[in-house]
Amino acid sequence: MITANKIEKIVKTGVLHALYREDGGWYHHLKRFPGALFDYHGYVLFETKEDYDNNPSLIHRQDLNVKNGISSLPNYRKFVTEEIKQIESLKSTSKKIIISERKILNIIKSDLDSIEEENSNHFEGGTKKRMISYYERNQKLRAKAIKIHGTTCKVCQFNFKDNYGVHGEDYIEVHHLVPIHTLTKSTKVNPETDMIVVCSNCHRMIHRNKYQQLAIEELIKLRNDVINSV
Known part of the structure; x- marks a missing residue:
């Protein structure tokens, strides 16, 4: 590194x-x-x-x-x-440093448990809610996405370990490029092409408008426009 x-x-x-x-x-x-x-x-x-x-x-x-x-x-x-x-x-x-999938799974389980506790009322009953919950919290999908894309935000290049040391090691959020709420049935997701890794800030900005999430390229452009306008 x-x-x-x-x-x-x-x-x-x-x-x-x-x-x-x-x-x-x-x-x-x-x-x-x-x-x-x-x-x-x-x-x-x-x-x-x-x-x-x-x-x-x-x-x-x-x-x-x-x-x-x-x-x-x-x-x-x-x-x-x-x-x-x-x-x-x-x-x-x-590039030769490879995080074991088991280690990633353990990290993701811990992170998702924390999110679940913080947002315990977020998911309610119904087929749609269960499907969204499944895709957002599928540990194997998230682990594969992190193995492919790494742990540095693809929008702003933020890395949690670089900023928080050991406490931030191997942490990153995984974003579904196709909005999950638009899926009407169980769909096969490719972690390489359908998922990407982003930091918490960028993830929130992508989803700020829940009816029209931003594409990665759109958020990068917004950020660069602000930086270059000063």
Whole structure:
């Protein structure tokens, strides 16, 4: 898995705090300086907090947005060939890490038990409700979807482990691309093409209008439009 600390060991910038985002467009805030923002192809150094706070291309909110990505900044430095090879090896290694299906099933069961307790009145009687309940809570379908799609949100790239450590490890929500309430009979679901993984925030935004859920592409566009409009 690629992290800022692993890249720093390769590039050796000597910074006190570094953050990594593959697309270079969104980060948490740097808290110690000198600091560095890494993307998959290079990085930007900030010698002082003043340099960081006063950079006109950085949008300081609860998190940090970089309007056109850090590669657009004038002091952006691309990785050299040897650094690229080592970083590529980190990505290759991360792809080989496979979560066992049994472990995923145990995690999903625990997560769904928590949701069930929180929303104990959500599902009522009737064939339709039972069918919706079955598809939303089918553990094997969810486990297969996570094995295929991973645990990083496909809309905003949020990863629970990166943000919450061990407590967030292997957690992600699974979204049905075809609204379950539109199904009129039992239907075979393909976890690769009919399901996707998203964080809790993006999942709620997809379903905010229960009569017209957003497509993944629509939510990505909405999010990018907001980021690029500032």
